[in-house]
Amino acid sequence: MSRPARSSRRRKSDDKKPIEFLQPLLNNVPFVELLNEDGVEKIHRASMRLLADFGVLIIDYPEALEVFRKNGATIVDGNKVRIDEDTLMHFVNKAPSQWTQLARNPAKDLPLGGRHTVYAPVYGPPFVADLDRGRRASTFADFQELTKLAYMAPEMHIGGGVLVEPNDLNLQTRHLDMLHCLSTQSDKSFMGSVVFPDNARDTVDIARIVVGEERMRDNPAVSSTVNASSPMRWDDRMLSAITVYAETKQAVMFTPFIIAGAMSPSTMAATIAQLNAETLFGICYAQMVNAGAPCLYGSFLANIDMKSGAPCFGTPENNMAMFAGGQMARKYQLPYRSGGNFTASRIPDAQAGYESASTMWATVQAGANFILHSAGWLEGGLIAGYEKFILDLEICAMIARYSKGIGLTDDDFAWDAYEEVPTGDHFLGSAHTMRHYTTAFHQHQVFSMDNYELWETKGSPTSYEMANKRWKQMLKDYEQPKMDPATREELDAFVAVRKEEILAGKPRTAWKR
């Protein structure tokens, strides 16, 4: 069967391609409720006991101890915070359940919370890999290419954060280079810098320049991810960034980083309770700093390989934690951040496919609102893979299709097709099929449905090789999105000033809360 080309993504490369944008998923399918009500309550109570009886260590950030003390928590042993359920939940309940995450291009603003789901690319790898160049320490050139790919990919709702670590840039100022790149090479909502409070301030100021202070009055433009130093610890690098983002009401996702069996006990109930305790503790802190600051309930779990000590991804335990995390987030009426296309594999081989699809389906079925690491993740997050990025987009698109559910209108039941087609005949040429063929079924972008013989005539390419072609074509097709020249000038000037201040060791100027 031959059809005219339909998708603009498939047009000849000499055509002008509009940059497509997949609308955020509106998840119409049921969430997987792995725990029953009693189970959710048991996890909650265990978390409350962990926080009240065992406590959380605050590392090198006395400001946070003071905030907790002032708001009714108990400080023991110098830097351990114990907090009771009433105090904790009083603050957690101040966090909003939904908001709009702003992008430079308002057409790419994103609903965050409820039944909406957005995809964000891989975050944080120190290495990058592709089929031609192998694995290597990542550079700013890689960062720029991945920024372009995330911009070109319709499935990526978020433009990126630390897409890869630009190891060739000055550590003190590289956040400015990354933010400049994300806000000029892409027009999608971007993620903020953490680690130092001034990095967070720079992020917010850059958002104010490119998104606009006026628009940011009611909604955040930046989403940033912070990790507990599990088990049961939050450190100065994260708490100081949280402080800045909470003060400016920018979105923060609070995510423990647990490798179960090491940073938590080796049983799932304890691990999930600990994840829950660490997350709520972070959110509580943000609300103490500024009530109403947008917070995402984050869940990230790997588990240790009990034979080798290596972290495992894409496991049944990962999925259990993801489902349970979604249930806890819904209990607290908080948007849920989880991820992603996880794998322990080092290349996009079959293992990577099995593991990634296993976690990615579970993430959406868990009701995640913000899916970090949706594209590009390899080797437990140590590598950003170009081909993996492309392959992951396929599963993102498939799941987006699934999230629409099954239509049950009279037309969906196709009675006219059964009237038209004699019993036992095929439906290819029926009027009903002709009416639906452009939207019927997921349309593959890189996965190949070719039979063996046809595939052989094409050189028997693996999906790894097919993805390699595709990212090169995407980079070839890339065109920078337009930016108002005055905005660009202001942005460039800001970055120049800040770099100068940082390199000269001068204090930061012109910070508006």
Add this chain to the structure above:
Amino acid sequence: MSRPARSSRRRKSDDKKPIEFLQPLLNNVPFVELLNEDGVEKIHRASMRLLADFGVLIIDYPEALEVFRKNGATIVDGNKVRIDEDTLMHFVNKAPSQWTQLARNPAKDLPLGGRHTVYAPVYGPPFVADLDRGRRASTFADFQELTKLAYMAPEMHIGGGVLVEPNDLNLQTRHLDMLHCLSTQSDKSFMGSVVFPDNARDTVDIARIVVGEERMRDNPAVSSTVNASSPMRWDDRMLSAITVYAETKQAVMFTPFIIAGAMSPSTMAATIAQLNAETLFGICYAQMVNAGAPCLYGSFLANIDMKSGAPCFGTPENNMAMFAGGQMARKYQLPYRSGGNFTASRIPDAQAGYESASTMWATVQAGANFILHSAGWLEGGLIAGYEKFILDLEICAMIARYSKGIGLTDDDFAWDAYEEVPTGDHFLGSAHTMRHYTTAFHQHQVFSMDNYELWETKGSPTSYEMANKRWKQMLKDYEQPKMDPATREELDAFVAVRKEEILAGKPRTAWKR
């Protein structure tokens, strides 16, 4: 972290390895209810309308027309059966909801129905492929090797049926060679031959010899898969086999073979309603032949690639149909057969991994009781892949683990670990971890958790290559299960007589209903 070897599957090859057997899954996790109650009812009503107003063609099997006519259906246009809801459901309701599927080795008998799930290997490919020998037309030597692999694999509850087509054997007698192989090289429950009624009779007689007539009085020993010739047709090859199996109360799974957009309309609601109609029609026939015959509600759906006409696997549409199929099967209180580790890919590359994991998780979440094609499927079922077989076992084991759900006992909450370990410290050495480390987390068999450097020292193997090593080792470790010599003699004699009869064109002797 280094631990003593625990799994007997990991022992040195000079040790005697017991053949492990994974107990059938007891699915403790919630099923995905994609349709609401109203949706289930709408699908049911649409199916009833298809059967009452449009009907099903009976191809070249007047015996079935007579059975339907006698039991209250209407025959129109010579060979079209129209049947109303009351008549259809009167018979469908006679089918049992649960039974025990017998194996030659009673320790490998299987519960079929309820919340139990069993895995069965790939069925029916005319080609076979492995990394060393490439793709080729399959032979009986391949069939024997795959029989041994399915016997060795703890995850395969069913020993197999047509694991691959033995193209080098006489078409008329190859079913006898396959059944002889399945019942001597393995001791697991096997699947029966369809296509000709005498093939089905041979299957049942061989089961009587190796499993025992006494044990088969109350439960079936054979499970066989039959397909509608969709759309809305059942043919003589299948109906004649159904007749024999129904008469002898052997289990039959009734599965339409629909590639949506061609053999059904291109909308999901119509496709699911048609699947449902075709399945129920087949089950109704079996019950008319012999009330109480064990029947599985089968669902198999691919969809057409609207650009190329190629069938697609592992798609969101596949999953939707799988979830909905499970809901319909539960409505009718019938065990549910679905599958499997589906992919359109021709080799176990990343695409194969993504697609297979996507369908396999969905199958279990859909509540499938019998998962056909759980291991080895490539290229839309045209190829049985040795390495794919091995890789699929990993995801089968992972899902088995998931199906146990999250334990919520006091010990699962690990309070003694939190008491023992100072806040902020890791849990690796805690008494709780030591108590749980042998059972904590899924233990990978072929997927590698090695970091990049370690993996490089091993030669940077892909999971395809790692799986290659594993099936060779499994074949090396294979030992034939014991069989009583008298049984073996009877079996050999039976096969010899039947071959002689068939090749001489003589009628079949000694058939007991």
